[in-house]
Amino acid sequence: xxxxxxxxxxxxxxxxxxxxxxxxxxxxxxxxxxxxxxxxxxxxxxxxxxxxxxxxxxxxxxxxxxxxxxxxxxxxxxxxxxxxxxxxxxxxxxxxxxxxxxxxxxxxxxxxxxxxxxxxxxxxxxxxxxxxxxxxxxxxxxxxxxxxxxxxxxxxxxxxxxxxxxxxxxxxxxxxxxxxxxxxxxxxxxxxxxxxxxxxxxxxxxxxxxxxxxxxxxxxxxxxxxxxxxxxxxxxxxxxxxxxxxxxxxxxxxxxxxxxxxxxxxxxxxxxxxxxxxxxxxxxxxxxxxxxxxxxxxxxxxxxxxxxxxxxxxxxxxxxxxxxxxxxxxxxxxxxxxxxxxxxxxxxxxxxxxxxxxxxxxxxxxxxxxxxxxxxxxxxxxxxxxxxxxxxxxxxxxxxxxxxxxxxxxxxxxxxxxxxxxxxxxxxxxxxxxxxxxxxxxxxxxxxxxxxxxxxxxxxxxxxxxxxxxxxxxxxxxxxxxxxxxxxxxxxxxxxxx
Numbered sequence: 001x002x003x004x005x006x007x008x009x010x011x012x013x014x015x016x017x018x019x020x021x022x023x024x025x026x027x028x029x030x031x032x033x034x035x036x037x038x039x040x041x042x043x044x045x046x047x048x049x050x051x052x053x054x055x056x057x058x059x060x061x062x063x064x065x066x067x068x069x070x071x072x073x074x075x076x077x078x079x080x081x082x083x084x085x086x087x088x089x090x091x092x093x094x095x096x097x098x099x100x101x102x103x104x105x106x107x108x109x110x111x112x113x114x115x116x117x118x119x120x121x122x123x124x125x126x127x128x129x130x131x132x133x134x135x136x137x138x139x140x141x142x143x144x145x146x147x148x149x150x151x152x153x154x155x156x157x158x159x160x161x162x163x164x165x166x167x168x169x170x171x172x173x174x175x176x177x178x179x180x181x182x183x184x185x186x187x188x189x190x191x192x193x194x195x196x197x198x199x200x201x202x203x204x205x206x207x208x209x210x211x212x213x214x215x216x217x218x219x220x221x222x223x224x225x226x227x228x229x230x231x232x233x234x235x236x237x238x239x240x241x242x243x244x245x246x247x248x249x250x251x252x253x254x255x256x257x258x259x260x261x262x263x264x265x266x267x268x269x270x271x272x273x274x275x276x277x278x279x280x281x282x283x284x285x286x287x288x289x290x291x292x293x294x295x296x297x298x299x300x301x302x303x304x305x306x307x308x309x310x311x312x313x314x315x316x317x318x319x320x321x322x323x324x325x326x327x328x329x330x331x332x333x334x335x336x337x338x339x340x341x342x343x344x345x346x347x348x349x350x351x352x353x354x355x356x357x358x359x360x361x362x363x364x365x366x367x368x369x370x371x372x373x374x375x376x377x378x379x380x381x382x383x384x385x386x387x388x389x390x391x392x393x394x395x396x397x398x399x400x401x402x403x404x405x406x407x408x409x410x411x412x413x414x415x416x417x418x419x420x421x422x423x424x425x426x427x428x429x430x431x432x433x434x435x436x437x438x439x440x441x442x443x444x445x446x447x448x449x450x451x452x453x454x455x456x457x458x459x460x461x462x463x464x465x466x467x468x469x470x471x472x473x474x475x476x477x478x479x480x481x482x483x484x485x486x487x488x489x490x491x492x493x494x495x496x497x498x
Contacts, residue, residue, distance in 0.1 A: 025381050027117055027124040028159075031134050031389045041072045042100035042387040044394065047085040048077070048411075055406040056398075063397045071390030082108070082375070093121050098380040100391035107462035109162050109378045110155055115459055117157055123379045124159040125152070128392050143401075147372060147452045148416045156283065156458045163395055164416040166408035167374035169452060170267060170362050171444055173332065173347075173437075174230060174339035177203055177355035180213040181220035181227045183338075188251040189225055196220075208356035226251075228338075234272075234365035237339075241317035244338060258319035260312075261328030261340030265320045266469030267371050268341070269305065271362070274369045274453050278302050281464050283456035291497040294458055297468060298490045303482050306471055310482070313472070322473035343373055344445060347412045347437040357437060359444045372452040374413055405429075412441050414449075421446070460497030467492050 048056065057075065064072050076099065079085040086108040092098050093112065098121060112121045129135045141149070148164040155161045177183075182200045190196035199216040220227045226247045231237040241259035248257060262268045273280045279296035287293035312318035319337065321327055329349040331337040341362050342350055351357060362370055377395055382388060397403065401419040405426045408415040420426055432439040455461065467489035474485035 025118060025120050027120050027122070027381070028127055029123055029381070029385065029388065030127055031131050031392060032385050033133070035070045035389075036386040039069050039072055040384070040386045040390055041074055042382070042384075042390050042394075043074045043076045044391070045076050045078055045085065045089070045099045045102040047079050047081055047103070049080070052411050055403070055410050059398055059403050059407060060394075062403075063394050066397070067390070067393065071386075071393060073390065073394045086111075098382055100382045100384075100387045101377055101379050101394065103165055103375045103377060105375060105462075106151060106154065106162060106457040107465060109376070110457045110459055110461060112378065112380075113155060113157065113161060115156070121380055122161055123381055123388065124157070124161055125163065125379060126159045128379075129160055134389070134392065134396075143418050145414075145416055145418055145449065147449070147454070151372070151454055152376065154283070154454060154457050156288075162376040162378045163399070165375045165377055165398075166404065166411065166413035166416060167372060168343050168345040168413050169370045169372060169445055169448055170264075170271075170341050171344055171441070172230075172339055172341050172360045172362050173329075173350040173357055174360060175332070175335075175337075175352075175355050176213055176358040177205075177208055178335075178338045179228045179230065180208075180217040181225055182216065182355065183226060184253045184255065184257075185226045185247045185251040186220060188253060190223070196223075196225075203356065206351070206353050206356055213356065230360050231339075231363050232361070234275075234363045237363035238312060238317055241312075242315075245315075245317065256336050257338075258316050258324075258331060258336060259338045260318045261331055261337040262318065262320045263328045263340060263342035263346070264469065265322040265472050266465050268309070268320060269302075269468050269471070270455065270465070271369060271371050271453075272305055272309075272365060273297065273302060275365045275367050276301070276305065277366070278305060280468070281456050281458075281461060283458050287458070291460065292494055294456075294460060294497060295464055295490055295493045297464070298486050303486060306475075306482050306485070309472065310475060313476075320472060322469065323476050344412055344414075344441045345374065347441055351437060359437065359440050361444070361448060368451045369453045370448050370451050372454050409438075409442065412438050414442065414445050458497070460493055463496035464493050 060073050060075050078088045082105055085104060089098065089102060109122060114120055144164065148167050151164065152160045152162040182203055186196065199219055202212050203216065217227045228240060231240050237260055244259040270280055278301040279299060281294055282296050283294065313323045319328060319331060328337060328340045329342055332340045332350055333352040340350065379388065379391055399417060401417045402423050402425055404415045404417050405420040405423045409429045415421065429439060430443055433443045471485045471489050474480045474488055475482065480488065
């Protein structure tokens with residue numbers, strides 16, 4: 001541990017922070033067998049808005065009551081999003097001060113671990129997990145959703161370096177009213193037809209019932225109008241998009257419209273590459289000897305995929321954030337898009353009072369693979385073993401099956417414990433399916449867990465994700481060719497990983 005002045009020690013103790021880490025850190029530490037002689041305060045850093053911390057606050061209050069006089073967690077909100085939290089943490093690390101525990105994403109955590117284990121600001125958690133008194137038994141570990149827990153082992157060094165907080169994935173949000181027949185082509189085709197408009201008016205915007213939607217679709221189909229079936233595969237989604245555009249053209253509808261939206265350019269390409277078996281990144285032995293071997297996406301198959309996507313963008317069957325001036329959820333809620341892919345954690349951005357929104361799995365190519373998202377916890381070497389013990393005990397309180405279900409569900413995420421799905425809280429939430437997207441999402445994601453995918457984590461993996469997402473932007477904004485866009489992306493990745 002670095003020596004510190006008494007003033008620094010006093011100040012950082014008051015703040016729940018301690019100067020620490022980053023030079024000859026002992027990453028494999030043991031939890032103290034005893035408890036502190038007086039109450040120890042430590043900070044948990046997060047970037048959640050006030051509306052998303054209701055149950056997190058309850059967990060913290062229950063923890064502080066349970067361990068009164070020993071450990072006290074202080075919830076701190078130093079930044080408003082994950083990127084800003086990452087930047088703040090890096091600034092604090094540079095000055096030698098970090099919290100005991102923070103939320104974030106594995107790509108960020110890999111930077112805190114660094115390229116040399118002795119430079120790590122993070123603790124390896126294997127000893128904590130295996131602690132005979134304060135860790136997890138084999139049975140308890142088996143209660144974590146395997147993909148969520150195993151994400152913590154996917155770093156540049158062996159062992160467990162993070163623990164799952166709650167998780168999300170992507171789903172397809174679609175305008176069920178548009179699909180049933182409440183759309184611009186039908187408004188033109190059936191102009192002045194009271195039967196059609198009576199059925200449309202009966203939908204009552206976002207409150208449309210399945211019965212009213214079915215009645216409209218039945219009438220539209222019987223009268224040669226335009227209704228649509230929800231696509232399951234990528235090819236079906238592209239074919240449907242082209243048909244929607246053709247139908248609008250047939251009825252001389254000329255307003256701005258992109259049938260198929262994809263909120264994240266990076267997720268689009270990473271997912272399509274995985275589904276098609278195209279290499280993206282690697283954390284294999286070769287990459288440990290040559291950082292350039294981490295980045296596999298500069299290959300002919302990936303370039304062919306981007307050329308394919310560019311073709312869809314140019315014909316306006318597809319729209320992404322980096323090919324448009326608007327987020328696709330904005331286009332979707334403004335009726336400029338019929339279906340869009342986005343995170344389950346961002347469901348509130350895809351709600352409209354003007355039409356009924358429903359969910360479906362993301363259309364897939366070749367094999368079902370869906371991206372796994374959502375934050376995890378990392379534990380810093382904060383220079384005080386009791387703070388670190390308190391942080392670990394707080395995580396265990398947070399990851400309790402009931403507590404985790406409550407915190408996850410209020411934010412439209414999935415719990416990380418298998419037993420959470422058998423709790424009364426989860427059952428009560430699922431029972432409200434049909435009363436809003438926040439209740440529909442868990443029912444949908446419960447069917448997807450066997451198909452989740454993650455990417456390797458290493459120094460530069462965050463840049464790889466950014467750059468694969470920027471390729472479309474390089475082509476659209478900088479007028480680069482596909483080859484030039486890939487050259488730029490790979491160059492930035494190499495710089496980050498050196």
